[in-house]
Amino acid sequence: xxxxxxxxxxxxxxxxxxxxxxxxxxxxxxxxxxxxxxxxxxxxxxxxxxxxxxxxxxxxxxxxxxxxxxxxxxxxxxxxxxxxxxxxxxxxxxxxxxxxxxxxxxxxxxxxxxxxxxxxxxxxxxxxxxxxxxxxxxxxxxxxxxxxxxxxxxxxxxxxxxxxxxxxxxxxxxxxxxxxxxxxxxxxxxxxxxxxxxxxxxxxxxxxxxxxxxxxxxxxxxxxxxxxxxxxxxxxxxxxxxxxxxxxxxxxxxxxxxxxxxxxxxxxxxxxxxxxxxxxxxxxxxxxxxxxxxxxxxxxxxxxxxxxxxxxxxxxxxxxxxxxxxxxxxxxxxxxxxxxxxxxxxxxxxxxxxxxxxxxxxxxxxxxxxxxxxxxxxxxxxxxxxxxxxxxxxxxxxxxxxxxxxxxxxxxxxxxxxxxxxxxxxxxxxxxxxxxxxxxxxxxxxxxxxxxxxxxxxxxxxxxxxxxxxxxxxxxxxxxxxxxxxxxxxxxxxxxxxxxxxxxxxxxxxxxxxxxxxxxxxxxxxxxxxxxxxxxxxxxxxxxxxxxx
Amino acid sequence: xxxxxxxxxxxxxxxxxxxxxxxxxxxxxxxxxxxxxxxxxxxxxxxxxxxxxxxxxxxxxxxxxxxxxxxxxxxxxxxxxxxxxxxxxxxxxxxxxxxxxxxxxxxxxxxxxxxxxxxxxxxxxxxxxxxxxxxxxxxxxxxxxxxxxxxxxxxxxxxxxxxxxxxxxxxxxxxxxxxxxxxxxxxxxxxxxxxxxxxxxxxxxxxxxxxxxxxxxxxxxxxxxxxxxxxxxxxxxxxxxxxxxxxxxxxxxxxxxxxxxxxxxxxxxxxxxxxxxxxxxxxxxxxxxxxxxxxxxxxxxxxxxxxxxxxxxxxxxxxxxxxxxxxxxxxxxxxxxxxxxxxxxxxxxxxxxxxxxxxxxxxxxxxxxxxxxxxxxxxxxxxxxxxxxxxxxxxxxxxxxxxxxxxxxxxxxxxxxxxxxxxxx
Numbered sequence: 001x002x003x004x005x006x007x008x009x010x011x012x013x014x015x016x017x018x019x020x021x022x023x024x025x026x027x028x029x030x031x032x033x034x035x036x037x038x039x040x041x042x043x044x045x046x047x048x049x050x051x052x053x054x055x056x057x058x059x060x061x062x063x064x065x066x067x068x069x070x071x072x073x074x075x076x077x078x079x080x081x082x083x084x085x086x087x088x089x090x091x092x093x094x095x096x097x098x099x100x101x102x103x104x105x106x107x108x109x110x111x112x113x114x115x116x117x118x119x120x121x122x123x124x125x126x127x128x129x130x131x132x133x134x135x136x137x138x139x140x141x142x143x144x145x146x147x148x149x150x151x152x153x154x155x156x157x158x159x160x161x162x163x164x165x166x167x168x169x170x171x172x173x174x175x176x177x178x179x180x181x182x183x184x185x186x187x188x189x190x191x192x193x194x195x196x197x198x199x200x201x202x203x204x205x206x207x208x209x210x211x212x213x214x215x216x217x218x219x220x221x222x223x224x225x226x227x228x229x230x231x232x233x234x235x236x237x238x239x240x241x242x243x244x245x246x247x248x249x250x251x252x253x254x255x256x257x258x259x260x261x262x263x264x265x266x267x268x269x270x271x272x273x274x275x276x277x278x279x280x281x282x283x284x285x286x287x288x289x290x291x292x293x294x295x296x297x298x299x300x301x302x303x304x305x306x307x308x309x310x311x312x313x314x315x316x317x318x319x320x321x322x323x324x325x326x327x328x329x330x331x332x333x334x335x336x337x338x339x340x341x342x343x344x345x346x347x348x349x350x351x352x353x354x355x356x357x358x359x360x361x362x363x364x365x366x367x368x369x370x371x372x373x374x375x376x377x378x379x380x381x382x383x384x385x386x387x388x389x390x391x392x393x394x395x396x397x398x399x400x401x402x403x404x405x406x407x408x409x410x411x412x413x414x415x416x417x418x419x420x421x422x423x424x425x426x427x428x429x430x431x432x433x434x435x436x437x438x439x440x441x442x443x444x445x446x447x448x449x450x451x452x453x454x455x456x457x458x459x460x461x462x463x464x465x466x467x468x469x470x471x472x473x474x475x476x477x478x479x480x481x482x483x484x485x486x487x488x489x490x491x492x493x494x495x496x497x498x499x500x501x502x503x504x505x506x507x508x509x510x511x512x513x514x515x516x517x518x519x520x521x522x523x524x525x526x527x528x529x530x531x532x533x534x535x536x537x538x539x540x541x542x543x544x545x546x547x548x549x
Numbered sequence: 550x551x552x553x554x555x556x557x558x559x560x561x562x563x564x565x566x567x568x569x570x571x572x573x574x575x576x577x578x579x580x581x582x583x584x585x586x587x588x589x590x591x592x593x594x595x596x597x598x599x600x601x602x603x604x605x606x607x608x609x610x611x612x613x614x615x616x617x618x619x620x621x622x623x624x625x626x627x628x629x630x631x632x633x634x635x636x637x638x639x640x641x642x643x644x645x646x647x648x649x650x651x652x653x654x655x656x657x658x659x660x661x662x663x664x665x666x667x668x669x670x671x672x673x674x675x676x677x678x679x680x681x682x683x684x685x686x687x688x689x690x691x692x693x694x695x696x697x698x699x700x701x702x703x704x705x706x707x708x709x710x711x712x713x714x715x716x717x718x719x720x721x722x723x724x725x726x727x728x729x730x731x732x733x734x735x736x737x738x739x740x741x742x743x744x745x746x747x748x749x750x751x752x753x754x755x756x757x758x759x760x761x762x763x764x765x766x767x768x769x770x771x772x773x774x775x776x777x778x779x780x781x782x783x784x785x786x787x788x789x790x791x792x793x794x795x796x797x798x799x800x801x802x803x804x805x806x807x808x809x810x811x812x813x814x815x816x817x818x819x820x821x822x823x824x825x826x827x828x829x830x831x832x833x834x835x836x837x838x839x840x841x842x843x844x845x846x847x848x849x850x851x852x853x854x855x856x857x858x859x860x861x862x863x864x865x866x867x868x869x870x871x872x873x874x875x876x877x878x879x880x881x882x883x884x885x886x887x888x889x890x891x892x893x894x895x896x897x898x899x900x901x902x903x904x905x906x907x908x909x910x911x912x913x914x915x916x917x918x919x920x921x922x923x924x925x926x927x928x929x930x931x932x933x934x935x936x937x938x939x940x941x942x943x944x945x946x947x948x949x950x951x952x953x954x955x956x957x958x959x960x961x962x963x964x965x966x967x968x969x970x971x972x973x974x
Contacts, residue, residue: 136838136839136841235846
């Protein structure tokens with residue numbers, strides 16, 4: 001059963017938290033640390049191969065206790081039960097959100113494991129060089145054609161894990177991603193690859209996504225031309241296309257052969273789907289054992305989230321900290337800063353996961369909200385961001401929350417043995433920078449030598465709050481736990497705010513209007529009735545294209 | 550003279566046999582218990598036409614005495630040959646150390662193929678123990694399948710030697726095989742080792758080059774065999790190692806090229822060409838599979854294929870890195886049933902297949918073809934050159950002949966009512 005819910009701001013805890021924030025605004029993080037040497041002990045959680053340090057958040061014990069009480073008042077327990085019972089938590093689309101089910105053990109999710117086994121058979125054939133192109137060549141390159149959840153998750157995780165060794169005796173194909181509608185990636189990929197040895201994965205939950213279907217069609221034409229076959233050739237489809245979708249009928253209509261179809265289900269949201277067959281590029285990177293290890297890590301986080309008291313619960317505390325920052329400290333943005341380059345694509349993945357889920361302004365009951373929800377989230381590999389936007393974090397006018405990610409162990413694998421010493425040195429350097437930045441952001445110039453007087457333009461105000469996440473190491477298991485943590489954190493926030501995190505109506509209308517715009521671009525006379533800006537732009541483009549002819 | 554030969558290799562067997570045949574007293578000491586057992590029963594480790602009988606003769610004459618490697622020579626030998634498998638540097642070093650510590654081991658002749666610099670390392674080890682000890686390198690140039698001939702009638706002998714004493718002893722030992730003209734090239738240890746690898750490299754390159762040309766021939770509609778003869782007639786090119794086919798294998802050639810690629814990689818030069826040579830060869834090993842795949846548009850489940858010849862080349866019973874192995878694995882993966890015939894290599898093939906998959910091994914080549922959807926000729930043993938085509942056609946389910954060595958005349962086979970596919974024709 002899905003619990004009923006009021007609007008958040010009528011809660012008496014809300015006003016208490018508002019008061020508490022007003023009092024604490026005057027406090028500086030440097031004071032908090034000075035007053036209390038035990039602060040870290042009370043503001044960290046270590047679980048599932050992850051340590052989260054919240055002590056650099058501008059939060060007192062009192063604020064934390066109020067937030068935990070707020071979670072209780074918002075019936076978080078009931079909501080988590082509803083999520084894990086498969087209740088209809090996605091109210092606007094009338095369905096459950098059971099991505100957690102994708103990492104259940106076989107006995108609890110036979111349907112899921114049937115697909116995992118089908119996926120395993122494909123992975124094995126590809127990695128052993130037994131998947132053959134139409135002319136009998138082993139596949140050397142795999143192109144993932146998908147967008148949104150069918151792109152960001154697999155891309156992020158496959159990139160993060162590509163440094164782990166491929167399974168013994170198996171040759172990992174090169175994996176490419178083509179997502180953008182304008183064809184920039186697909187054209188690039190096709191230029192470099194050989195049609196004889198290239199396999200395409202067409203990933204789309206609905207199998208109606210325009211971006212993906214256009215890219216897939218371009219790829220199919222390229223194969224047909226390159227191999228001297230018909231566009232409709234059955235062997236072309238059998239040897240060069242795998243389809244991954246929740247809509248087998250559409251997949252079949254497009255031409256994906258029954259044996260090459262992998263399925264997932266309506267109850268998996270696109271941005272929560274990397275645990276399903278959508279994760280095929282990840283499995284091709286780390287092997288099926290590695291993929292199952294990632295599911296195992298995520299499952300451990302599911303259990304953690306369901307069983308731990310709120311104060312010791314990673315996703316819950318992460319969510320409450322974010323609620324505190326945006327609703328009470330009024331911090332409008334959060335920067336995600338991985339200090340391990342393998343997590344390069346994590347910011348983009350989180351941008352979708354968090355902003356598409358919680359970028360909402362209407363309650364579950366359909367009432368407009370009078371408080372903020374998801375902050376603006378952006379990020380970059382930390383050391384690179386230091387040379388880009390850290391200036392604003394240190395000396396700009398906005399308060400911004402930061403999330404630092406680092407790995408404790410790295411370069412321990414045999415494959416690095418030759419340069420291990422140098423690389424370990426670089427890892428230490430990156431970690432040192434991570435700790436230095438979070439310290440300076442928190443304490444400001446009180447982290448520096450007090451005897452040196454600084455001119456105004458060299459001063460550091462500090463008091464920018466941050467959370468630091470330390471992974472024991474970056475492995476399929478810890479990555480799984482990390483991502484599941486973010487998924488649940490998003491849900492917990494949605495419960496506090498009283499919104500539905502599983503729909504995305506805000507992205508639908510633009511697609512429709514684009515169809516009309518296509519007509520306007522073909523003939524600017526169709527622009528009649530549009531706003532002046534759109535009309536003018538359409539005419540400008542038409543003029544420029546003509547002058548080129 | 551008294552000579553001791555160490556190692557379980559073909560090179561060791563040929564050296565021991567040839568030395569005994571020319572009148573020396575030879576102790577051949579092997580490492581593996583299985584080898585020792587074979588020798589004790591009077592059996593050679595390697596069977597090759599001609600070599601078998603000669604080996605038996607030497608045993609009988611008493612000039613060739615088999616033994617175990619841990620025994621040190623009883624009487625101080627005049628020369629000790631080290632003929633270990635490629636890459637078994639550690640075994641060679643351990644033995645060299647023991648030999649140098651014993652009294653009077655004579656000249657050590659290293660035939661083991663290792664990375665460039667390995668012989669120098671051996672030399673340093675023995676010099677440290679006994680400054681008067683001498684080491685020369687005589688890299689193994691034996692061609693498997695024709696081993697005894699290539700040792701006793703060589704076109705060229707590479708001798709790495711930095712001391713006069715070593716050179717005169719080796720010259721004396723090889724005198725019976727160096728009569729028509731002097732074919733011994735004396736150079737430094739390092740140069741001898743490198744020359745050996747460089748020879749392997751260029752041979753491999755010629756084969757892969759021809760396979761590339763064969764691939765082009767198919768698209769251009771010309772017969773590579775006609776082109777091959779024309780190329781070979783040019784004296785700058787010559788005829789050998791110009792045969793396109795379904796890839797080269799064996800313990801020697803590919804491992805030598807790998808060693809060379811390795812050396813190039815370590816020294817930070819560009820290994821581009823040789824790496825491509827090996828890649829092309831690995832691809833080529835599957836060429837018959839691809840032809841079969843294309844013939845059936847990728848629907849191979851339930852099909853049956855017969856292989857003729859699985860040894861890595863005619864004349865040997867060995868299957869190390871043989872193209873047949875890659876073909877069999879590719880066929881298995883598609884659910885194809887495989888039968889095989891080979892005059893000598895079936896026991897080795899069976900060994901390899903253990904735990905990998907199901908194979909039907911046939912003593913009669915026509916039995917292997919029974920009910921087959923294709924016959925793949927992989928190793929060009931002489932008895933395969935002129936088969937009874939009608940008999941084959943009757944017994945096969947689909948008379949598809951995939952000729953991996955271009956030994957048949959396409960038009961003739963087609964006239965007989967069979968379907969023919971060769972390499973580059």
